[in-house]
Each structure stands twice: as C-alpha cells, then as structure tokens.
Amino acid sequence: MAKGAWPIIGHLMLLGGTPTPHKSLGSMAEKYGPIFSIKLGAKRALVINNWEIAKECYTKNDLVVSSRSKLVAIEHIAYNQASFGFAPYGPFWREMRKIVTVFLSNRRSMEILRHVRFCGIKNSVKDLFDAWDNSKNKNESGYVLVEMKEWFTRLVFNIVFQTMAGKRYFGTNAVVSEKEAEKCVKAVREFMHMLGVCTMADAIPLLRWINFGVKAMKETAKELDVILDAWLVEHTQKKKNRVLGEKVIVENDDHQDFMDMMISVLDGVTIEGFDANTINKATTLALILGATDTSTVTLTWTICLLLRHPHALEKVKQELNTKIGKERFINESDINKLAYLQAVVKETLRLYPPGPLSAPREFTEDCTLGGYHIKKGTRLITNLWKIQTDPNVWEDPMEFKPERFLTTHKEVDVRGHHFELLPFGSGRRICPGISFGLNMIHLTLANFLHSFDISSPSSEPIDMTEILGMTNEKATPLEIMVKPLLSTKYYETMPSDEC
Numbered sequence: 001m002a003k004g005a006w007p008i009i010g011h012l013m014l015l016g017g018t019p020t021p022h023k024s025l026g027s028m029a030e031k032y033g034p035i036f037s038i039k040l041g042a043k044r045a046l047v048i049n050n051w052e053i054a055k056e057c058y059t060k061n062d063l064v065v066s067s068r069s070k071l072v073a074i075e076h077i078a079y080n081q082a083s084f085g086f087a088p089y090g091p092f093w094r095e096m097r098k099i100v101t102v103f104l105s106n107r108r109s110m111e112i113l114r115h116v117r118f119c120g121i122k123n124s125v126k127d128l129f130d131a132w133d134n135s136k137n138k139n140e141s142g143y144v145l146v147e148m149k150e151w152f153t154r155l156v157f158n159i160v161f162q163t164m165a166g167k168r169y170f171g172t173n174a175v176v177s178e179k180e181a182e183k184c185v186k187a188v189r190e191f192m193h194m195l196g197v198c199t200m201a202d203a204i205p206l207l208r209w210i211n212f213g214v215k216a217m218k219e220t221a222k223e224l225d226v227i228l229d230a231w232l233v234e235h236t237q238k239k240k241n242r243v244l245g246e247k248v249i250v251e252n253d254d255h256q257d258f259m260d261m262m263i264s265v266l267d268g269v270t271i272e273g274f275d276a277n278t279i280n281k282a283t284t285l286a287l288i289l290g291a292t293d294t295s296t297v298t299l300t301w302t303i304c305l306l307l308r309h310p311h312a313l314e315k316v317k318q319e320l321n322t323k324i325g326k327e328r329f330i331n332e333s334d335i336n337k338l339a340y341l342q343a344v345v346k347e348t349l350r351l352y353p354p355g356p357l358s359a360p361r362e363f364t365e366d367c368t369l370g371g372y373h374i375k376k377g378t379r380l381i382t383n384l385w386k387i388q389t390d391p392n393v394w395e396d397p398m399e400f401k402p403e404r405f406l407t408t409h410k411e412v413d414v415r416g417h418h419f420e421l422l423p424f425g426s427g428r429r430i431c432p433g434i435s436f437g438l439n440m441i442h443l444t445l446a447n448f449l450h451s452f453d454i455s456s457p458s459s460e461p462i463d464m465t466e467i468l469g470m471t472n473e474k475a476t477p478l479e480i481m482v483k484p485l486l487s488t489k490y491y492e493t494m495p496s497d498e499c
C-alpha cells in the first residue's frame, strides 16, 4: 500500500487535480514499483504500471477482472447497468457484447458504416471549405483561423449519430437546430466528466447515502434520455410502417442503423429485469459515449503533435501526395498505402491515450498478481500512459517519433495483444470499437491533411495541457491556421451524389 493516505478519503486527492491522475500515479510508480495499491475512501484499488503485470492481469487473471465497478454515476446516468459497457461480467454483458460485435463487424453493416464515414467526412470537408470561402478574416496568405476541436467534434458526432440512429446533427442536412445539437454534445461531455472525476460519493459510502452530487447526474441523465427516447419512438414507428423482419439483423434494409437493428434483435424481450426499450437506449448510449470523446481527443492531439513536429507533418503530406495525388478524395481502401500516417496515429495513441487509466474494473475473486495476493472487490486501475511511456520498452519514451512504428516497433499493434501498447485496453472487456474508431480517425486525418494546409497561428508551441475527466481532453482550444490546398473544383464536387 502506497504511503500518504489521508484519513477517510485515502489517496483520493491524487485523482482530483493537477497533475492529472495518470501522471500523479505514474510518479508513484517510480517510488513504489510497477504494482502498488492505494485507498479510494473505503475502497482499495490496485494500480498496474508495466507490460509484464498487464500481461499477467489480462491473460491469466482476465476472467476475475472483467467486471466493472458499480459507480454512483452509472447507477444514475447509465440506466443502472443496463448499459453493457458498465455492466458486471455475466450473461447480460455477454449477450449485449455479442450483438454489438456483430453490428460492428458484420460484412453488410461494415459496408453501411463505411458509407456513413465516407459521407460524414466529405460533408465536413465541404463545410470547412465553405466556412473558409465565406470568411472575411483571411490573412494576406489566404489562411483563416479555425478552432479544430469544434470541427472534429461535429464531424465525429455526425458519423456516430448517423451510425447509431441515422441522425446528422451538424452542418449540411442537419436534422436538428444548432442549439439542440450543442445541448446534446454538452450532455455527453458532462457524462464523461462525471464518470472520470472520481466522485466522493463513489469512494465514501456515507456520502453516497446523503446523495452527494447526484442531482447534477440525474439532470444529465434526463437530458440524454429525452433525446434517446425520441429517437427510439421514431425508429419504432418506422419499423411498424414496413414489413417486420425476422429476429435477426434484417438483411434487405439499406438504411439499418444500430437502433433499427436492436429493435429487430430484441423484439420486445425483457432481459435480467431490463425491458427492450431500456436496453436499446442504454446500449446505443454506451456506443455513443465510447466512440465520441475518444475519437475527438485522438484527432485533436494528433494535430497538436504534428504542428509541434513540422518534419512529421511534412512527411505525412509527402506520403499523401505520392500515394494519392491531388485530384481525388481518399477512400478507406487507400489507408493501407498510408503507412506513415498510421504510424503517426499509433504514436499519438501511445503518448496521449484518450483513456489514460483505461475504464474502471473490479476483481470478482481473490487471485495473485505480480506475486501479491489481491482481494475480491479491489478496483483495478491500469495506467496505460505509464505502460506506454516505459523507458525499458521505448527509447526516448516521451519523444514523438512515429518512425519507431516503421522500424524498431514495426510489429507492435494496438489490438490488445502487445501489452506495451494498450490504448484500447485488453482482455474480454477490450474496446469493441477499435476498427470503427481507427477507420474514422485515419480517414478523417488523411482527408483533412490532404484537403487543407495547416500551420500554427504564432511562434509559441501549441499548448499541450490536459484536463481531468474520463478522457484526457486538451484543456485549451486548438486554434490553427487553415487554407485549402487543392483546386476549387475538388471541393465544389462535394458532397457527391453518393451522399
């Protein structure tokens, strides 16, 4: 057990301020070694910090550490564990996970998802071009100042909402007002923040009893439920209006989104006390929460790192020019040719994993790990950031060097089997959205950097301060200079008839 625990709250102070928790816990690993425990109020948590312990944890012990903790936020906000991403390990989680995996990997839905990503990115590139075209604030070189966190957020939310519920919330063809779309993004962000900030109520049962912080959680839950409910009513009505499908994914429906598929699969059943509508909303919400902030954060840090390393930005542009040329939009089938761009994304995920402490898990049985006896009920914190910056594995661990993934670490991928690089986690509860997320990130970056020239607005290096939450968001806006790179004809043909 690490020293420095306060009475009642234990080491909770470490998880609530500056530096961010993954860095505070990372410093403790220097002192206490790759495995140590801390107290979060009444709860004991095990913190693991190197690849050897992570491997033992997610292979030999994975079954006993595949449950999530029942956090207060989950109870109030995520349909009381009907949301499979927060559910305990068991038959309900297995069933939901199977349905989600089929949707995200089934050949037919892959085609639909590919189309949604393609059109989402094309529309966003066109929106950015129009904003530049209409801007009265171009500088003498033709650049305009753009806040990129906002642009990435709109793009990612459009793709994810279209995939899950057939809705486009921002820009061309948006189905809601700008105000309503902003409100929805705010509610999702608040949820992620509440989840990430280790609430006192979670750690200290007495405070749970007096409902500490619960009011704000309930309000956010209500806001999200109103949106999900309206989507579900609309989807159910749509289904009534057409021939009912079998109790499998309807094969001949060109416009199947996730909610449609769930209505068909669940077919009104109740599972473990949760009715079909609640399960549908909760699972859709789990995917929205899992997909949006993580992808936006990764896109944002990638641009920050490229602007701080102009030689890397130049290499990405060269690769795009030689492998794609300047005439056309980039498709998913082109991504294989863009080895350097993929290495840039891996290096960003190594230095800035969007969930630096992964998602909270809990041991459901006593076991041994790293030679220590671990008690049932202990929480697990995997310090992904510490593992991914371990000097025993990575030369110049804090340096941004995408080349390492084309040379010394060529074989290392992010899919949970190489324990020195685990941005998507590992084991049974590994992120189910790896391919969806990576495809969206690669395609967005490739097309953005192919379509626009970018530069820093000043000689000051881009600010890299992170803020506390479930994801390590950039604390300040990402304002950069942007100018179209290709001929006007290229942007004017967007969006194409296909979208």
Ligand code: HEM
Pocket: 084, 085, 086, 097, 286, 287, 288, 290, 291, 292, 294, 295, 298, 353, 354, 355, 358, 359, 361, 423, 424, 425, 426, 427, 428, 429, 430, 431, 432, 433, 434, 436, 437, 438
């Ligand atoms: C850069 C993109 C992403 C990163 C870095 C990321 C990272 C993670 C991590 C670290 C976990 C916890 C895994 C564990 O406990 O071992 C996780 C879980 C999860 N992710 Fe992702 N994720 C990303 C994108 C996505 C996308 C696109 C989706 C949905 C399409 C998604 C849905 C989920 C869900 C539902 C879970 C909970 C899974 C479960 O408990 O069974 N994520 N993700």
